[in-house]
Amino acid sequence: MAIRIYNTLKREKKAFKPVKEGRVGIYFCGMTVQDRPHLGHMRAFVVGDAVRRFFEFSGYEVNYVQNFTDIDDKIIDRSIREGTDWRKIGERYIEEYFRASDRMNLKRATFYPRATQHIQEIIEIVSLLEKKGIAYEREGNVYFDVTRFQGYGKLSGKKLEELVSGARVEPDPLKKNPFDFALWKAWKEGEPYWYSPWGKGRPGWHIECSAMSTHYLGQPFDIHGGGEDLIFPHHENEIAQAEAARDKPFVNYWLHVGYVKLAGEKMSKSTGRFTAIADLLERYDPNAIRLYLLQTHYRSPIEYSEENLMQAQRAWEKIEVFLSRFESAEPPSVEPPASFVEAMEDDFNTPRALGALFEGMREANTFLDAGDEERARSTYGEILVMLGVLGFKPQEKAETAIDEIMEILLEVRKKLREEKNYAVADLIRGRLQEKGIILEDTPEGTRWRRGTR
RNA sequence: GGCGGCAUAGCCAAGUGGCCAAGGCGGCGGUUUGCAAAACCGCUAUUCCCCGGUUCGAAUCCGGGUGCCGCCUCCA
The missing domain is CATH 3.40.50.620 (HUPs)
Structure with missing residues (x-):
């Protein structure tokens, strides 16, 4: 087509x-x-x-x-x-x-x-x-x-x-x-x-x-x-x-x-009623802004609102969490699903294309939970292609002092949990969350990420 | 005054004649978990602004109405 x-x-x-x-x-x-x-x-x-x-x-x-x-x-x-x-x-x-x-x-x-x-x-x-x-x-x-x-x-x-x-x-x-x-x-x-x-x-x-x-x-x-x-x-x-x-x-x-x-x-320059993109970038992930803009078809009007931006920010975090599950996986070279391509071919219908992307994520998660790593990885590869075509670029994690400190903190917290000192373990988790760092305890260990919740 | 567009769940948003009206955010219930988070499963619009009409069948087509917006001036 x-x-x-x-x-x-x-x-x-x-x-x-x-x-x-x-x-x-x-x-x-x-x-x-x-x-x-x-x-x-x-x-x-x-x-x-x-x-x-x-x-x-x-x-x-x-x-x-x-x-x-x-x-x-x-x-x-x-x-x-x-x-x-x-x-x-x-x-x-x-x-x-x-x-x-x-x-x-x-x-x-x-x-x-x-x-x-x-x-x-x-x-x-x-x-x-x-x-x-x-x-x-x-x-x-x-x-x-x-x-x-x-x-x-x-x-x-x-x-x-x-x-x-x-x-x-x-x-x-x-x-x-x-x-x-x-x-x-x-x-x-x-x-x-x-x-x-x-x-x-x-x-x-x-x-x-x-x-x-x-x-x-x-x-x-x-x-x-x-x-x-x-x-x-x-x-x-x-x-x-x-x-x-x-x-x-x-x-x-x-x-x-x-x-x-x-x-x-x-929104218009001449009336002075506008939101400078530089100001927005201080508060939102650029990918969240992109998601916010692409979740509406390009010919329809978009209403600017902090709530809508927040919704997009959360949705983007869902994508980041998903990607972190596959961090170590080598993405195979695959074609994106037909539904995605068809949506884009139909006058660049990015909202529909995003629908295909989110459905793909659910499938990949399901495969991974079921232990079907091969299919999970293949679907993960599709997600990466779709993200790329839409111009999303997950932030690369820079290795910084905070990584080293987090490593120590997670090690200490692991000991606390082994000793069933949950009160202190939860205190650490709660205090970190206040600072925008989310801990996730999984059977494979504890992951951390930056996020709103 | 002239021309054009839009109205779909709590919010955002696809769908332009026919499987249960995509998907996201939020909410509720469940599986899992020390508890959370994440993930997954189920539920969350018997109905698509209102009134008529066409059709076996309409959110989707036609007519009328209401509301909102845009262009006609510099603007992405």
Whole structure:
């Protein structure tokens, strides 16, 4: 069976066909680096990561491109407000992004292009649009004439007339039509600039993605992803720019990730209502956060709440406990169960895939309890593959002083238990639990782990 | 005002015409244990927001209603 993807443009789920057999080009809209990365960003990127890993698992060679838009109005605003160089603002949040990305075990993209490093490609596509009479220059600004692109609105399902009637945009006297958007913005005192055929200036918002995605992946390319909030105007405008400039389709599959909501409303940078991923990582295991994000299908909204995160944290601990039972076992090379693969092939249905994973755990435990080590190990191998495809990475236990101390403590406690001094043995266990260390007495001896209970 | 989405157990969440409505968290009972923990077994939605309709049969399709959310402005 083939991978089926829901395409926002067609509003249907369809079997994936790559532009080039055996390869897939994915452009995932990254951040405009004007503020800290939050849980909403992370949701989109975790989904992108799982999609990418599943393609790789399915035998595709994946070219994964994720941009940083490092020049725009908000970055300039912030730079002026803080009195910091605009480049430093971008660097700050890009660094924070990579720290979070690594802790979340997001596989590194093939390329991380930045708008400011592709000014040349941007100028080329704007020039092309101007030559064709689709873009026009006004006082050093270049605008895209939306009436010159037939398909305008096809992604977001909007019609130009409807947009105009419900317009909330400030009428700009330089624009022919209020929905024309800036491809190039003329320089203003105190702002960064690059030289262009239209004088000093800088790129508008949407153009960098049209320029960079096709630069790295060709046109058309396979999959363009991002948060749902990018559908309009960002992705709509990307389509207009790329297709009008080159008279060929831009993207074959549009994949959009649902919102993370905060107290019933959308989490958003612009309102300041967001939960920074770095703050969350201080309180939760990155795998628990990933589990929390993947237990809902990517197109449905997720409600942010500490309780839901706690549930995911517990579920993740269940997985860790499971893995610790097999620590010494050499995992065999196996295929994951069909139910898992089918779930993922069906528009990346990670909740169903996780169902298969948990069922596998139960089976493996049952085999192990029954003494059927061979089947237990084989099922354990399947679990490892599934965890890997979904991008989970159990924390490696670093050998530290605490291990040595625990060893001594467990030895002493063993003596106490042999002497049936349960009161003191239980005291040790109870006090350790208060500090987040759980003891488990098994017939083979006592294990310890970090956990909430 | 225009367009779109969602409503499934205490909580999270799959399921889009037909075996007992996946799975996770929580709870209850049991096996096991010195007691716990972990693990396993059983129970925890006779019913899928409400009202009609189509059908032999619907959570799933159609019509109406209610509630919540999103986009139309910067946003993953």
